[in-house]
Amino acid sequence: MTRSIFDRLPLHPEPSRLTAFAANALNRQSEHRADDCVEQALMIDGAHLFAFSGGKLVVKHDGQVVDPLFALYEMKELEPDFDEAILLGHRRSGEPRLAVPVKADPEQFARHFKVVDGRTVYRDQYLTGELLGEFAQASSLMSWNATTRFCGRCGGVMQPKAGGYRRECAACGTQAFPRTDPVVIMLTVDIEQDLCLLGRGAHFPPGMYSCLAGFVEPGETIEDSVRRETFEEAGIHIGQVRYHASQPWPMPHSLMIGCFAEAHSRTIKRDETELEDCRWFSREEVRALLDAEEDQTLSSPPEGAIAHRLMKDWLDWPEIA
């Protein structure tokens, strides 16, 4: 049996736990979602809801503390649309956690309500830990429900069922289930030269470099997807691929699958429509990117991003060549 170069590397016990959006201890009871589970949950003391306006999170804030959780009585003026409410699950205490879109005009919201998009929630740390994980679940389901109003087969109206986890066509009976898009994101390493491959898209913040990434295509393994994307975007041939960590990414509903990939070639041929730059970085350069303050020229995605995790964990590798 051919042994992989990766056999000699340290295995972290579960780096997925160290990514943002990953902490979520709700009991989902995925096999037991009755059509009236939202109604039942709302009658339980301690039920709290995330509120979404046009796909963005509504938070209460007093200038200092940000609170994303609403009790029922606190949200009346937001005009919650309970027909489209989602039961996320129950906390250990038994308290139900839900999410609901609201119909009130955000321009008319009282001053202590604020509307924040998913990227801002994450980047500016409006939420952290389990609240951020619950938000990821809520936001992904909110997006999917909002884009699955009509039946893809017949164009009929889809009705929400199973607490927001299924939609059913009133005309033809077609059922639809929440969508999660698998994305590969990889740190490609030139083992001999001890370098890794990073790139930047034109839409990145100035100076930021990150791992290459792309959607897994129909009829593709994770490993083949890593090889295809790296070759298409950077012209680099890949040998072995090793899965490292995964991360829920709720913009709108992806599953990031983070891998290390072994470069079998060195000459970069960048896809100029996808990448503004792509080049090899040394460990010292990567360390500097990870440690960079906001005002520095070059930077990496923030801690919590799976790309940051891959870059940081590569620095722990022993020198192999």
Place this chain on the structure above:
Amino acid sequence: MTRSIFDRLPLHPEPSRLTAFAANALNRQSEHRADDCVEQALMIDGAHLFAFSGGKLVVKHDGQVVDPLFALYEMKELEPDFDEAILLGHRRSGEPRLAVPVKADPEQFARHFKVVDGRTVYRDQYLTGELLGEFAQASSLMSWNATTRFCGRCGGVMQPKAGGYRRECAACGTQAFPRTDPVVIMLTVDIEQDLCLLGRGAHFPPGMYSCLAGFVEPGETIEDSVRRETFEEAGIHIGQVRYHASQPWPMPHSLMIGCFAEAHSRTIKRDETELEDCRWFSREEVRALLDAEEDQTLSSPPEGAIAHRLMKDWLDWPEIA
């Protein structure tokens, strides 16, 4: 750093390569799919197409040889719907590979045409190797296009674009992209007792046992999904999880993510609506399942199934306890 129990296990270089549907060497050029790429491809000498009738594969057969590839001139009587044709990619030789739904009534097909569903294509080995991989890609895209005729946002008609890799709403401009559903499938192992956990659904062939599996939910890592599904279906608590292999599964468009999972409890509490039976198996019992002939009482999924792979590769583990 806590070391994982899995650190001591053999790492296969890439078990994904050993799963059915995984072999596919088409050059997809995913970033360069023009709206007229199907038309362009059909003009190239050597272009061949898979034909689908009602979502099932049409093959030519003469009693002995099965041929799933049609040249343009061979398919006229099938009434191909070229508006819905898909460009899968190009072979190394430059020959384009496509897929197209056909409109002719399968009841009226000539005797040398046969219509076969995906499970039969796989189980009865109508196709193998790269042809089976190309079929997986074709069938997944065919299903997605067929269920995305109307816009989920507004109910308008969706037009196929980018060679079947995008659909666009003629009314509101919404774009939709192919869907791939990540599914975790796991072999849960009781390391001390050297046993693994297998179950059977009521819809399985009689006597067949397999790994537990379930869809990754929104806002969930791969590892958490393995833990949730195993607990929900079997009541077993899971510690460490290790990714092993992935497999495209075109019924209709999943990505199977195969993992080993470490049991932290032993008492099975089966979900009776999901599983007809669930129990612990010894290595000898698993070996017997894998080697079983069709007429034997107990069996496993066939070679090529990722569950078979997980079971077989577990037999290679050194005894750890």
